Amino acid sequence: MHQYIVNASLQVLPIVNDKHPYIWVDEAIEIIKQSNIKHEVGAFATVAEGTYDEVMKVINAINEYLYQQHCNEWILSVQLQIRSEGDMTADEKTEKYK
Numbered sequence: 197m198h199q200y201i202v203n204a205s206l207q208v209l210p211i212v213n214d215k216h217p218y219i220w221v222d223e224a225i226e227i228i229k230q231s232n233i234k235h236e237v238g239a240f241a242t243v244a245e246g247t248y249d250e251v252m253k254v255i256n257a258i259n260e261y262l263y264q265q266h267c268n269e270w271i272l273s274v275q276l277q278i279r280s281e282g283d284m285t286a287d288e289k290t291e292k293y294k
Contacts (some may be wrong), residue, residue, distance in 0.1 A: 197247075197278075199221045200247070201285055203243065204244045205243055205273075205274070206241060207242070208262075208271075210268075211270060220267055220270070228244060234284065242248070259292075276293075
């Protein structure tokens, strides 16, 4: 995949009884923060920006972490917006509303 910036929406939905689902979500957000890719936490999802490989690495890290920590079950919803010949950023899509 190219090295342009892609835009992703990531939403973790834990299906658990062992602890409050927000705790698992907070841990997933911490993984995103530690990746040092640009991100913005929202009420329903976190928007992340990086190269395709960087974003996919974060997605894999979240899944691996939840698995290693014995999260019983989860849904990781991902939306990716990719442009073939240039960067795709959240600012480009939302700047007119700021």
